[in-house]
Amino acid sequence: MTTVAALAATPLRAAFVRAAAAIGVFAALASLFFVSIGQPPATMFVEIARAAAGSGYAVGESLVRATPIMLCALATLVPARLGLVSVGADGQLYAGAIVGTGALLAWPLAPGPVLLSAVLVGGAIGGALWALGPALLRAFVPVHETISTLMLNWVAAMLVTWLVHGAWRNPASQGWPASIEFPDTARLPVLGDSRVHAGLALALVLAVVLHAVLTRTRSGLVLDVLRDNPRLQAVTGCAVAPRIVATMLVGGAFAGLAGIVETSVVQGRLQSDLANGAGLAGFLVAWLAGNRVPQTVALALLVGAVLAAGDGLQIATAVPSSATLVVQGLMFVALLAVGGASARWRGVGHGRG
Amino acid sequence: MAPVELRLNGLCKRFRDVVAVHDASLVIRGGEVLALLGENGAGKSTLMRLAYGMVRPDAGHIEIDARRVRFDAPRDAVAAGIGMVFQQFSLIDTLSVRENLALAWPRAPWWLGRDARRPGALDAHLARLVPGVDPRARTGDLAVGVRQQIEIAKVLLREARCVILDEPTAVLTPAEAGALHARVRALARDGFAVVLITHKTADVRACADRVAVMRAGRVVGEAPAADAADARIVEWMVGVAPAPAAARPARAADTPVRLSVRGLCAGPVRDVALDVHAGEIVAVAGVSGSGQVALAEALTGLRPLDAGQVTLDGQALRAPGRPARPVAALAAIPADPRRTAIAPSRSLAVNLALKRLAVQPWRVRRAALEEQARAPIARFDVRPPDPRRPAGTLSGGNLQKLVIARELQGDPTAVVACYPTMGLDVVATAQVRDAMLTLAANGCAVLWFGEDLDDLLAHAHRIVVMFDGRLVADLDAHTATPQQVGVWMSGHAIAPDPLRQAA
Ligand SMILES: Nc1ncnc2c1ncn2[C@@H]1O[C@H](COP(=O)(O)OP(=O)(O)OP(=O)(O)O)[C@@H](O)[C@H]1O
Numbered sequence: 001m002t003t004v005a006a007l008a009a010t011p012l013r014a015a016f017v018r019a020a021a022a023i024g025v026f027a028a029l030a031s032l033f034f035v036s037i038g039q040p041p042a043t044m045f046v047e048i049a050r051a052a053a054g055s056g057y058a059v060g061e062s063l064v065r066a067t068p069i070m071l072c073a074l075a076t077l078v079p080a081r082l083g084l085v086s087v088g089a090d091g092q093l094y095a096g097a098i099v100g101t102g103a104l105l106a107w108p109l110a111p112g113p114v115l116l117s118a119v120l121v122g123g124a125i126g127g128a129l130w131a132l133g134p135a136l137l138r139a140f141v142p143v144h145e146t147i148s149t150l151m152l153n154w155v156a157a158m159l160v161t162w163l164v165h166g167a168w169r170n171p172a173s174q175g176w177p178a179s180i181e182f183p184d185t186a187r188l189p190v191l192g193d194s195r196v197h198a199g200l201a202l203a204l205v206l207a208v209v210l211h212a213v214l215t216r217t218r219s220g221l222v223l224d225v226l227r228d229n230p231r232l233q234a235v236t237g238c239a240v241a242p243r244i245v246a247t248m249l250v251g252g253a254f255a256g257l258a259g260i261v262e263t264s265v266v267q268g269r270l271q272s273d274l275a276n277g278a279g280l281a282g283f284l285v286a287w288l289a290g291n292r293v294p295q296t297v298a299l300a301l302l303v304g305a306v307l308a309a310g311d312g313l314q315i316a317t318a319v320p321s322s323a324t325l326v327v328q329g330l331m332f333v334a335l336l337a338v339g340g341a342s343a344r345w346r347g348v349g350h351g352r353g
Numbered sequence: 354m355a356p357v358e359l360r361l362n363g364l365c366k367r368f369r370d371v372v373a374v375h376d377a378s379l380v381i382r383g384g385e386v387l388a389l390l391g392e393n394g395a396g397k398s399t400l401m402r403l404a405y406g407m408v409r410p411d412a413g414h415i416e417i418d419a420r421r422v423r424f425d426a427p428r429d430a431v432a433a434g435i436g437m438v439f440q441q442f443s444l445i446d447t448l449s450v451r452e453n454l455a456l457a458w459p460r461a462p463w464w465l466g467r468d469a470r471r472p473g474a475l476d477a478h479l480a481r482l483v484p485g486v487d488p489r490a491r492t493g494d495l496a497v498g499v500r501q502q503i504e505i506a507k508v509l510l511r512e513a514r515c516v517i518l519d520e521p522t523a524v525l526t527p528a529e530a531g532a533l534h535a536r537v538r539a540l541a542r543d544g545f546a547v548v549l550i551t552h553k554t555a556d557v558r559a560c561a562d563r564v565a566v567m568r569a570g571r572v573v574g575e576a577p578a579a580d581a582a583d584a585r586i587v588e589w590m591v592g593v594a595p596a597p598a599a600a601r602p603a604r605a606a607d608t609p610v611r612l613s614v615r616g617l618c619a620g621p622v623r624d625v626a627l628d629v630h631a632g633e634i635v636a637v638a639g640v641s642g643s644g645q646v647a648l649a650e651a652l653t654g655l656r657p658l659d660a661g662q663v664t665l666d667g668q669a670l671r672a673p674g675r676p677a678r679p680v681a682a683l684a685a686i687p688a689d690p691r692r693t694a695i696a697p698s699r700s701l702a703v704n705l706a707l708k709r710l711a712v713q714p715w716r717v718r719r720a721a722l723e724e725q726a727r728a729p730i731a732r733f734d735v736r737p738p739d740p741r742r743p744a745g746t747l748s749g750g751n752l753q754k755l756v757i758a759r760e761l762q763g764d765p766t767a768v769v770a771c772y773p774t775m776g777l778d779v780v781a782t783a784q785v786r787d788a789m790l791t792l793a794a795n796g797c798a799v800l801w802f803g804e805d806l807d808d809l810l811a812h813a814h815r816i817v818v819m820f821d822g823r824l825v826a827d828l829d830a831h832t833a834t835p836q837q838v839g840v841w842m843s844g845h846a847i848a849p850d851p852l853r854q855a856a
């Protein structure tokens with residue numbers, strides 16, 4: 001255990017150690033599972049690797065899958081820099097999709113750039129609005145943000161279902177509950193004939209900006225200080241409450257963007273279940289990455305790849321879809337186990353007398 | 354109970370670049386009180402955390418009764434009969450005393466019922482060790498001295514044979530410290546081994562059998578307590594003979610009021626009015642729980658005011674509903690800096706700049722912060738003097754010095770200092786005291802909350818006494834005697850003793 005502690009001496013190295021450990025645990029668990037369903041693990045891992053990055057198409061699918069996870073991870077990370085535990089990325093993602101789609105429905109004939117910006121900004125605003133309630137409750141009541149954001153996830157998901165079954169249902173789509181298709185003018189461009197879209201670039205740019213703000217500016221430093229000790233508001237004169245609201249709103253905007261990008265570019269229309277687990281995956285990614293931006297981005301790409309591989313596996317091999325769900329679940333188990341264990345190691349020897 | 358013998362052999366512990374404990378050996382015996390002394394950062398706490406399994410040694414080993422043991426966690430040390438009371442109490446404030454004990458008791462039944470009433474053995478244990486305390490009392494409401502006794506009771510509940518106390522008397526009034534000394538002597542008489550980390554020679558005199566002195570991570574000397582005169586101990590600890598205490602600065606008559614408190618109510622504090630003039634040192638005394646910490650919190654901005662107002666040089670400083678802002682002219686040294694004044698995982702440089710955090714340039718230049726940190730770090734000899742280290746890794750005394758260094762930067766016109774020398778070694782204590790005296794000599798108003806009456810009477814111009822949340826006396830410190838102040842502190846001078854009345 002001493003060696004683990006020594007290895008994990010710097011934050012960056014610690015993140016790598018954790019990622020490596022998570023992959024190791026995942027490989028072990030998945031092997032057991034493959035053996036138990038009568039599949040040779042070695043072959044399956046080769047298939048997983050191939051499905052994740054074996055071709056241009058596979059890489060593209062991995063990136064597409066990683067994009068909302070990355071944005072949702074950043075959505076968790078921003079409030080976490082103030083010590084808040086928001087699990088509301090899923091709900092904010094749905095809310096972003098709703099408001100973004102609402103912008104499309106409101107001005108379907110607006111000129112391209114205007115429409116696209118309205119849709120994207122609408123998405124960000126929707127996510128932020130969905131975070132506003134929990135933010136105010138936490139800042140002024142105080143109701144714990146973890147509970148309130150979690151509860152609101154279901155509400156937002158139901159809201160989407162209700163809209164696409166009712167008011168926003170596309171009359172032209174027989175039976176299938178979904179909104180109208182997003183016109184090309186309301187979609188971010190895609191790369192060549194892949195499904196990789198400019199949302200990924202947007203996420204990466206935002207990540208760089210966010211990283212700079214969090215590590216180089218006064219605002220970032222104030223968050224670090226108040227996270228460390230909220231009582232320092234008297235010493236510093238920096239109040240905690242407005243910063244709770246601000247970080248929650250920014251986080252919500254990130255998740256909202258994930259929602260509208262997924263809706264407009266990837267799925268092409270608003271429909272139920274569009275989150276596809278991105279919120280939860282993003283939460284785990286941010287947590288495992290120690291709420292640091294570079295590590296979060298890297299890990300989101302990795303997790304996106306594994307999830308995409310799970311989808312690919314179904315097509316390439318004979319395993320049933322339920323089995324790939326189990327494999328994806330095992331990956332989350334591995335992430336949780338390693339994250340929890342490293343939190344324990346970090347706890348050792350840090351008490352001060 | 355067989356007296357225990359705990360041997361620490363050649364223990365080493367380094368935290369990355371800092372050697373905290375270097376080849377330290379020590380024998381701790383049952384039936385004996387060992388006082389562990391040493392300058393701030395000498396490695397006392399770390400050595401004892403090694404013995405308690407909180408930190409694992411890089412080299413060396415531990416023996417109990419000549420058997421080698423290995424502690425991976427405090428759990429193992431507890432099983433081996435070692436208990437430790439930290440300076441930060443581990444009691445849960447919102448639980449009752451009985452519940453706190455039940456939590457620590459290995460034989461607690463799985464079902465306690467509301468208010469943990471069932472285990473009568475707990476109450477018996479408590480009554481024996483801390484007589485007079487109500488087992489149903491909310492722990493957070495009790496005086497520090499009582500809480501400390503409960504901590505010890507908790508350690509003994511787990512059948513410890515060796516009890517380690519890390520600076521237990523730092524926050525106690527002399528009377529409370531006296532009770533602790535008696536408890537410690539009684540433990541030794543019953544065959545327990547007691548280790549007492551302390552900076553106070555009074556503790557050594559009152560209850561130690563043997564002293565061991567640490568410097569720079571090593572145990573550099575041991576002697577029977579009877580042979581160790583105060584001056585000798587001090588010289589051992591810090592390598593120099595103690596300097597005589599500086600005299601209090603003479604005070605010019607008729608200086609203007611700087612810090613003015615009117616009708617202040619905040620929590621337990623009721624209707625306090627007080628003026629501190631330029632160049633004046635006013636001491637605030639009181640038995641613990643009389644509201645002096647709450648008053649200091651209200652003045653330093655940690656506690657909202659219910660009523661009243663505080664002005665500094667005529668400018669409003671605190672008022673009800675007014676959010677606390679840092680004021681450069683006011684040096685605020687709170688009672689528990691680790692909890693209220695420090696961002697533990699941020700660097701010394703950031704911690705020294707906390708008061709100026711809101712006015713930092715938009716783009717923070719860490720190199721500049723580190724540069725600005727060098728002078729205050731050097732002035733109060735914060736060790737290790739590396740502006741980049743996280744503040745939370747400092748030893749208790751060095752952390753206190755860090756907060757003082759931050760607050761006394763610039764030229765404050767008023768100082769509100771709550772136990773400013775808590776946890777400091779003799780050299781640092783003298784230095785902090787001198788800094789405050791010098792400030793007063795230059796016209797600063799100093800309000801000094803202290804626990805040691807002799808100290809306060811020797812250095813202050815005026816001494817005010819708090820009892821039950823009110824200021825009950827305002828005495829001239831040149832003429833007041835400790836007995837006189839003591840009477841006011843106990844409340845006898847204003848009301849019949851409630852305890853005696855009840856009897
Ligand atoms: N967790 C840690 N990480 C890094 N350095 C540490 C850690 N704990 C202690 N140190 C360093 O080890 C040295 C010894 O610290 P320790 O707390 O044992 O001193 P001490 O003798 O108890 O001093 P004090 O009288 O001030 O309480 C100090 O230089 C301190 O900075």
Ligand SMILES: [Mg+2]
Nearest residue numbers: 353398748749
């Ligand atoms: Mg210490």
